[in-house]
Amino acid sequence: MYKVNDKEYKCSVALTSDIFNDKWKLSIIWHLLSEEKRFKELHEIMSDITQKTLTVKLKELEAKNIINREVYPQVPPKVVYSLTPAGARLKGVFKEMYNWGISYASEHGEVTSEDNDVCCDTYIANKIGINK
Amino acid sequence: MYKVNDKEYKCSVALTSDIFNDKWKLSIIWHLLSEEKRFKELHEIMSDITQKTLTVKLKELEAKNIINREVYPQVPPKVVYSLTPAGARLKGVFKEMYNWGISYASEHGEVTSEDNDVCCDTYIANKIGINK
């Protein structure tokens, strides 16, 4: 049994999956793996999340010590989000997810385009060195 | 871009996280990693899931070719669930999640008991060889 922030978990996988059972958190972390980003940058990349929801999710991740929030006291405001060491360690999980997804798609799906979007996939995978 | 079962994904991580963004699926797969199980066994281990929800989740996983469903035509009925090759390949992801959870708990949480419950953690980790 583990206790983190007043929440109890039966095992370490349950603890980890608490971060993963979420529509947005994984995506936010994924985009921060390559480099820190401003609020606006994140919002532009994740075009289908609302500003409010993004704010909420960033707060939750900050509370769990997965990301850092740094405020520059200037006008207009500038707030930069980056991964903590704990957040950065999630790279190993993403690497496995990345490779599993590729093998699964080759079995059960089809590749509809080989994009190199700044949003995802090969672009980020290359950047953070999990490609292969 | 990947297309699997009429659903489009921008990247392989998004594809994988489609399985993970769920309150129960990860837990079901985790319990099937060590060995196949009957419906009732799963229900007993995952004591806080309702029968209906378990049924729904098993169907979803079956539709995605993550698990097999084998019906023994007998009375009373016997239905056994097991992982497909694709499901079994998720072990690598779990291994990373397992280790991340442990390191995270050692930083930000506390170990409240060293259980060896059949439910989780060290018990299953040992069984499927992802311990350490």
Added chain:
DNA sequence: CCGCATCCTCATCGATACTG
């Protein structure tokens, strides 16, 4: 034993508008 059918609750997320 296993699963389906209803009905219902409630957290999560979206739309929109407004502030320092």
Added chain:
DNA sequence: CAGTATCGATGAGGATGCGG
């Protein structure tokens, strides 16, 4: 630019009962 506030929609999951 980076939030907050309010209200409303929606859909996953829970409770219960029935059936092969």
